[in-house]
Amino acid sequence: MDLLTSIKISSSGLASNKKRMAAISSNIANAQTTRTVEGGPYRRKEVVFGSEPARESFSDILAGELDANAKSVHATEVLSTDRPPIPKYEPGHPDANDKGYVMYPNINVMEEMANMIAASRSYEANIAAMNTAKKMAMKTLEIGR
Secondary structure, three states, X not given: OOHHHHHHHHHHHHHHHHHHHHHHHHHXXXXXXXXXXXXXXXXXXXXXEEEEEOOOOHHHHOOXXXXXXXXXXXXXXXXXXXXXXXXXXXXXXXXXXXXXEEEEOOOOHHHHHHHHHHHHHHHHHHHHHHHHHHHHHHHHHHHOO
């Protein structure tokens, strides 16, 4: 695997984790949102990751077996989960139904914080991999001196 392929793989991980962090932030910010444009309470968002070969051209495909196994990650889609809303009895609330229940999003803030920590650790790991590739390239350039 060459230097540019390793950097491309790490950068795809950075971009995917950025989308994941945005979805998690949205979940935390809307944990108490009872009314949305679509109607009903906010629905928790979740990012789905996928992988694809880290090759673009025919010459990249012929580069070798090691490059054939290299995969980059990408966020395929952002889904709204099917978790049912949590009913709370609040008859004075403007979004209460005829029985006095308000439907709140089924979002566990502690779970979202744990997901945010995992996403930030993954982001940091991709930065470390990019820095390592950069250092290796700089050491390679120093060989000729």
